[in-house]
Amino acid sequence: MSPPDESGSSIPNDYEIAQSVEKRHIADVVEPFGLDREDLELQGEYKAKVKLDAIERATAEKEDDGKLVLVTGMTPTPLGEGKTVTTVGLGQAFNHIDKDALIAIREPSLGPVFGVKGGAAGGGWSQVLPMEDINLHFTGDLHALTSAHNLVSTMLDNHIKQGNELDIAVNWVNWPRAIDMNDRVLRETVVGLGGDVTGIPREDGFILTAASEMMAVLCLADSLQDLKERVSRIIVAYDEDGEPVTADDIDATGPVTILLRDALKPNVVQTIEGTPAFVHGGPFANIAHGTNSLMADELASSLSEYLVTEAGFGSDLGAEKFMNIVCRFGEMEPDAVTLVASVRALKYHGQEMWPPDLDELEAEDVGMVRRGLANLDKHVRNLQKFGVPVVVAVNRFPGDTDAEVQAVIDHCKDLGIRAAESNVFSDGGEGGVELAEQVVDAAETPSDFTPLYDLDVPIKQKIETIATEIYGADGVEYHGSAEDDIERLTDHGFDDVPICMSKTFHSLSDDPSKKGAPDDWTLEVTEVYPSAGAGFLVALTGDVLTLPGLPSEPAAANMDIDADGTISGLF
Template identity: 85%
Template sequence: MAPDTDAEDDASFPTDYEIADAAETEHIADVVEPFGLDREDLELHGEDKAKVRLDAIEETVAEHEADGKLVLVTGMTPTPLGEGKTVTTVGLGQAFNRIGKDALVAIREPSLGPVFGVKGGAAGGGYSQVLPMEDINLHFTGDLHALTAAHNLISTMLDNHIKQGNELDVAVNWVNWPRAMDMNDRVLRETVIGLGGDVTGVPREDGFILTAASELMAVLCLADSLADLKERVARIIVAYDGDGDPITVDDIDATGAVTILLKDAIKPNVVQTIEGTPAFVHGGPFANIAHGTNSLMADRLASHLSEYLVTEAGFGSDLGAEKFMNIVCRFGEMEPDAVTLVASVRALKYHGQDMWPPELDELEDEDVAAVERGFENLDKHVRNLQQFGVPVVVAINRFPGDTDAEVQAVVDHCEEDLGVRVSESTVFSDGGAGGEDLAEKLVDAAESDSDFEYLYEADVPITEKIETIATEIYGADGVEYHGDAEEDIERLTDLGFDDMPVCMSKTFHSLSDDPSRKGAPEDWTLEVTEVYPSTGAGFLVVLTGDVLTLPGLPAEPAAAGMDIDEDGTISGLF
């Protein structure tokens, strides 16, 4: 049980690792048994983590009706301080169970790049985290390693084909499949390969992306079976020939081998929260390149096992939630019954500062006026979500420096001005008990009438889909196309890819495509620089601004503060 305190930033409060290390856990088979999964349905990875067998998923789906409620957790525009979206997701799963609702949690797997960089892991925090947090944040069950190997197998098969005669007439300057690694290493963003003469290969420009940015990650998370995974892998476009026709993974005979490498990674991982709520932690696609949610297979299984499934979309409503609604729900044939929008007082003050950039230390001082100026960002995210016809509940993730006056200002604004449900959440310090009121309000919202609808139809022209998202979600006045973007759209239309949903690649630091613009920017135009197909995933990626697919380490990487002693005790891992 969590202590009665609210001290997310209190130096005397135990670290996430200390809390996790002191927690008592049950055998994972005992954790999931009340929800309908038996020990023989699992492939155990020790006593506290397991994968669910594919045949067990099919049997569960066949035997149980999918009548659970789906709650999506999203947030306002992120700040460098973090708003607590994953903490809220995990805490809500615990809270639902505390109020008598059988609930499961589904979140993404962490990438080693952010873990050792600046963002940290993705296992929640405080008394609302998933365990074993050190395993989940490091190697876990090996899914990201398998994805990295599979991605690079495609790369080497492609370059080998070029070296061995290039029967497919691959245009060397039109290869769009880079290498991948699960580490932030900026010097590998742009490389030259094939140097050293004929024995080495054909020289060409290349580069690396983070494994989480690979189309294979999106494919894994959108596949609904091993057969579907294989079909999706086969149609991934890796290059074009001299006539501009696409060359796929199947064309270079890599489909079978790649699928073999992913045969275990496709199985959902199940662990537990500190309070013993089962949690599926599976997949980790970028939310600013791909769709930014955990796997459909985990969602599909959980929806047949629980009354409530709590899942999370990456970044703010403009990125993760929009893609969840328009892409994930479309492919998974599902819809959320309620959405939780995570906000914080300090995030509102961050967006409401008179001076830019804001002094982060000043955000700790009481400033109700700054909170109120930041409402424009919160309001825009609420309106974004309401466009999909789903009830919205604002969760105020309370930090120790928040004053009662600041929190009350947010509550009053949500109830009186926006007309939406709102709840103060302290799940970091209080575990599930700190989210019971939020859970009750979500039950009320999920059982109310909703009229879910996509923002656009998939078969409308590509430009119409892009412009709808730009104007309706981002608040842009319109769209300008630069470089070869218009030619890309024309070519994709000619190839018959124009009936796919679009996946916008945009900065997460702002509702606009300019990361320096906070609040709810007005009088601006979205600039599109490139459009390319992710045919395996089933969507078109629209590039705006300068989004990095391989981040770098900060001046003081998190890795520099980590250590392990002779007894195996880890320090510095959150």
């Protein structure tokens, strides 16, 4: 089914659009790209997992990978600015200009689905289908990850209960439990209150599954063996002498890998226009590295001329980590970056009040748009530091005026930056043709991709490089255990790995109240800890929550299902 023409009729909601589209069997969708039905583990007619041996064959057969286009964004409003919509729409638009393209995005977490942001399957006429399956249980990957994570917790506490042969320091257990739901009361808990019967009492807590190192491990593994090796080196606690205790030390490697065996296989579905889309993995970009699985990227890149993939939140988080972490592990380089902006977000950063009034963003105000351009400009400059061409996509919302959109386009032209209005939400791939042409032009331009820092420089230098070069901080202050953490991690040989910053996504700074492009401030790091299985160090800044809570009016409260199975309120 095609998008409506310019008849003036209102666009139905996402679910209604998704239900109106006649989907093709997933085997027919992927067949033109070189995957046969035998390469798939079908999960119904419209979704499948790709077998590991098919991935190995496909990646071995292709001599040259396709062009890699990364979609990222300016600092978003709490409502999001449409990165996934743009990613899906751009993938569809490539096919309108006779370029074979595949899409790779993250799987939604049930926490945001039922919380503030809703689902993560795109929207309007640029969605991945079946959207209700993708936004809910999908193929069970998130459940498998939750079970695998909690199996480690269970075996760890059991080891302590059954004699503690490894001499684990009970107060130095740093492997929490996980849940795929925004249940704030579980952030801080006490376990083992039954003493000899239940276990040793200690403080514990839960994190969102998407925030678990297990998610990062799954998304960075390139084979089953690599997954097993990464699981084995996850640090779950320290002993009384301060030495790391790993998942392998408590005999959790084998059973955890068994639970993740099927979750490792990338999921493939289709867009509204029939473009294959790999939806696999879902690490958060404000806590972990924020991109879909490396295996999905490698497979899609080997099967098509263009791969369009996405990094979460603003470019200060997702894109920075994609360049400095994912590209290193995947031995790949982006050929172009699409930076998603919106009139709404520019007004958000152009308001001269705190907290920003979201209702005020509805009225036309070109001056407010121009005041917010400082945030967009900073993201552009940051991306240019990696040596990759940038294209700004102005994701148009229904209330945006021509004058507001044109102000952004003209500004980018004055800076010599490629830019295009994107109407993929309302018009599908056809609404992104100009954007796709700009991206092709950028991707064909010679580039000189270079990560921001060398791995062999000290931990503090890597942190300070990200803080000053990307966030715009004057420097870094270390509080809490951070100084001791860095000294201990250096002694343990973790000083030659990338840094994964844990920072608010509401601001370029570590203070969510600072909008635009803040200056004259200092980044505060409170803790640094290893994600040894993932292969990076995490530096905590500010008050980033690893288990969000539901808002006063959660999205879940407006969801329902009829007797015939029709869902309402899911977006």
